[in-house]
Amino acid sequence: MKLAEEGGFNGVIFQKGLAEKYYDGKVPLILKVNGKTSLPKGEPIARQICSVKRAAEIGAKAVGYTIYLGSAHEDLMLEEFGKIQEEAHAHDMAAIAWIYPRGQAIQNDIAPEIIAYAARAGLEAGADAVKIKYTGNVETFKWAVKCAGKTKVFMSGGPKAKTDVEFLRQVRGVLDAGAVGLAVGRNVWQSSDPLKMARYLKRLVIENRSVEDAMKD
Amino acid sequence: MKLAEEGGFNGVIFQKGLAEKYYDGKVPLILKVNGKTSLPKGEPIARQICSVKRAAEIGAKAVGYTIYLGSAHEDLMLEEFGKIQEEAHAHDMAAIAWIYPRGQAIQNDIAPEIIAYAARAGLEAGADAVKIKYTGNVETFKWAVKCAGKTKVFMSGGPKAKTDVEFLRQVRGVLDAGAVGLAVGRNVWQSSDPLKMARYLKRLVIENRSVEDAMKD
Amino acid sequence: MKLAEEGGFNGVIFQKGLAEKYYDGKVPLILKVNGKTSLPKGEPIARQICSVKRAAEIGAKAVGYTIYLGSAHEDLMLEEFGKIQEEAHAHDMAAIAWIYPRGQAIQNDIAPEIIAYAARAGLEAGADAVKIKYTGNVETFKWAVKCAGKTKVFMSGGPKAKTDVEFLRQVRGVLDAGAVGLAVGRNVWQSSDPLKMARYLKRLVIENRSVEDAMKD
């Protein structure tokens, strides 16, 4: 929580349990309403574990839901997101889809056409925003952002970049491609100075500054 | 949207997300209420991702639902369409079934007897209209139209024809066979001049003109 | 429809779509509330595709439901029929079970002991009537009728008989065995003179005449 407030983030993403026990209402809350562990080896599926009503009671501004596109259970997740999106809107909350291509049918989960397809799927499903992985390239990510249309695009934090500056460059590219922000995790928490990193990110995202300019401090 | 209005189409077909973000009410809306991606490799299934109630709120005149006939999950789609059809009628909306034979049990998804069976299945399931693929031949398609009985038949746009005139001839054949219209996609958007193509189609479908006559202009 | 009225049948059997578009109320209607195609190759299952409430609105006197006894999905169909039977009775409609042994576990779907088992299963499940296949022999069919107890037995039309008289003899045998009637399809529609065949059947079933007597005309 501390990081989120001091860094001036737009919001925090919590599972129900963390939100119930730690959320203090100081920054907007995105409640992740489905979840799984990384233990099972089969085709991925994460089902709803928090009701939309409960997310509203906790004070969430949006609900988040992960869809493993291409999984043999894709149909169940698309169906469930469909219901959650309608219920979230009825509670005046946004519905954000984490769209991650995964499963045996997926060779490369950050291939440009796959990421663009994920963005488009989020638009069609009615997501207010999608969280997708970076393609590794500004031009191809731009295409994905275009495919998402009026659905906003957040970049998923993804695997840890080798250096802080590498991570910030990646973020700058994503923003230049039209993304509205990013959902970060380990790249901030595991950086050498999480608070400094959070400040840099804020300058990129909110103040729209360059990497070099942002890192002056 | 632009194409739909200028071309004078009878309606547009949108998934929930596109309808919510782009539909302006100027042409009738058919809301597609199930959907899938092309990524999973198993037996095809597309589940409901938009409620009928939500389709009505958005202002749809009809709901569309795809049934992959012959899929190992055919039973789930026939069941779901059954509920959606009743709910749509209760909301004064038509229920349109896209009926596509698909899955390991299907050798040739445009074989005349398969397309005729698809048409008949749509009639039995209570569809107000079915969208089926062209058999490639006017006589066999006529048989399919007959099998659909009082259920109206739309030709699915299908794969892109080699030339515009080839596509228009295909459409004329389908109309002569008794189909009431067609659901187009890439054959219009990807033609050299989409607006001109839309105008030609309108002349065939609405004004019932010949291909040669329609293309004068 | 025409055949049904002129032939003086006790009723017609329609799927929802046909009933909604063609049923005129002149003869009693049995609405078939589940259905499948013959395309999928796995263990057979047909799920509910018409609600009992809708069947009542359409004016059905009874609902029909197929149970593929012995299928790996038998449990789902027995469960669904259980609900439908109770709902049908609450709407003052009869519940008729088509009981067809089918699937990998079934070697011979008209073996006397299998047909008798099917009849008994219909009685236990609470069916007002069962539709079962002819065993090919009056004595063994009598046993099946006895196993059905107070549940009425209809013979399923089954595969087309070689001649009209062969079909009529089969019907006479079934009636002599205690069946109350038969559900016909292709044996009437595909006979050389459907209306004449319907007249003959009426004489056998309603007027209880012999085959020779019935065919005088």
Add this chain to the structure above:
Amino acid sequence: MKLAEEGGFNGVIFQKGLAEKYYDGKVPLILKVNGKTSLPKGEPIARQICSVKRAAEIGAKAVGYTIYLGSAHEDLMLEEFGKIQEEAHAHDMAAIAWIYPRGQAIQNDIAPEIIAYAARAGLEAGADAVKIKYTGNVETFKWAVKCAGKTKVFMSGGPKAKTDVEFLRQVRGVLDAGAVGLAVGRNVWQSSDPLKMARYLKRLVIENRSVEDAMKD
């Protein structure tokens, strides 16, 4: 029905269909609310085919439900019994579990430890009574009865004994082990004199007499 009244049985066990068509209210009714055929070859499962509400309307004093313990579908049956037990109690009916270990995981379905486990499972699931098979031995069955705690134990009729006296001795052993009764079927119906057999059983169960004493007559 006749046998039940003349023999002075405590109750009859019927499936819904038999109860609706033959039950006359003269003896207490146990309505069996799930069922299957012996045709499918896979892991056993029997789903609910009669609602608890309907069982109450018919006048049942108790509902019966079979759980195939050890089946790959055990979880679905334990879950369903859990709901049925609560609903039955809400309707002032008892909930009786037939607990039969079955499926590929079960080597010997009457092994003492398996039968004791079945009895215990019935107690934990909240059954008012369990129906379990005889272990073949008074001492081991006593253990099973003890494992059932306050849940009453009925012996399942099981396969036909070679002679009437052998069957009666089995019953006496079961009663001596603490069972409150037995659910009989073919051992009564298929005995040389069903009414006499019923009289003997009554003397064992209700009047607590020895086999030799009971057979004097």
Add this chain to the structure above:
Amino acid sequence: MKLAEEGGFNGVIFQKGLAEKYYDGKVPLILKVNGKTSLPKGEPIARQICSVKRAAEIGAKAVGYTIYLGSAHEDLMLEEFGKIQEEAHAHDMAAIAWIYPRGQAIQNDIAPEIIAYAARAGLEAGADAVKIKYTGNVETFKWAVKCAGKTKVFMSGGPKAKTDVEFLRQVRGVLDAGAVGLAVGRNVWQSSDPLKMARYLKRLVIENRSVEDAMKD
């Protein structure tokens, strides 16, 4: 029950059936609302067999639910726990998750990182407390307790220790690691003197005494 009262335990854990037949209200009740047998060989799953409403009627202070983390059916249990947790809180009961990694994907179900993951999963799922196995080492268990955050940690009784003192040392280690208590079973019932063992445990858990001090008596 006797043991629980005399030993001064914080509560007893019962399945529905045991609670309905034996619980006398003298100590707080945790009602276990799912369950399975050890017979089926496939990926583990235990479904809800007692409603939260029923648990509340019986007088439970908390409901317990087992999640087999890593099972191929993990998703169904996480989903079900999600609903139960919300319903329990609505009835002013705590929701306790027994989190046991199990199934083909799990090599070592007490590996420190697995136990820590289980603890974290319980926190994210919204459990008020988790019951997890001992890692066998105070330091690694401390890590698991930390991962559980504000979710309280109980040690699962686990397999029987070789001696009473070995078991008590294990308990002391767990408490030193931050656990609030333990859920015992066979280590108490099967010890040479269950009442004495219960007294020792009370001294460790409630009075926070050392093993040597606790065993003076």
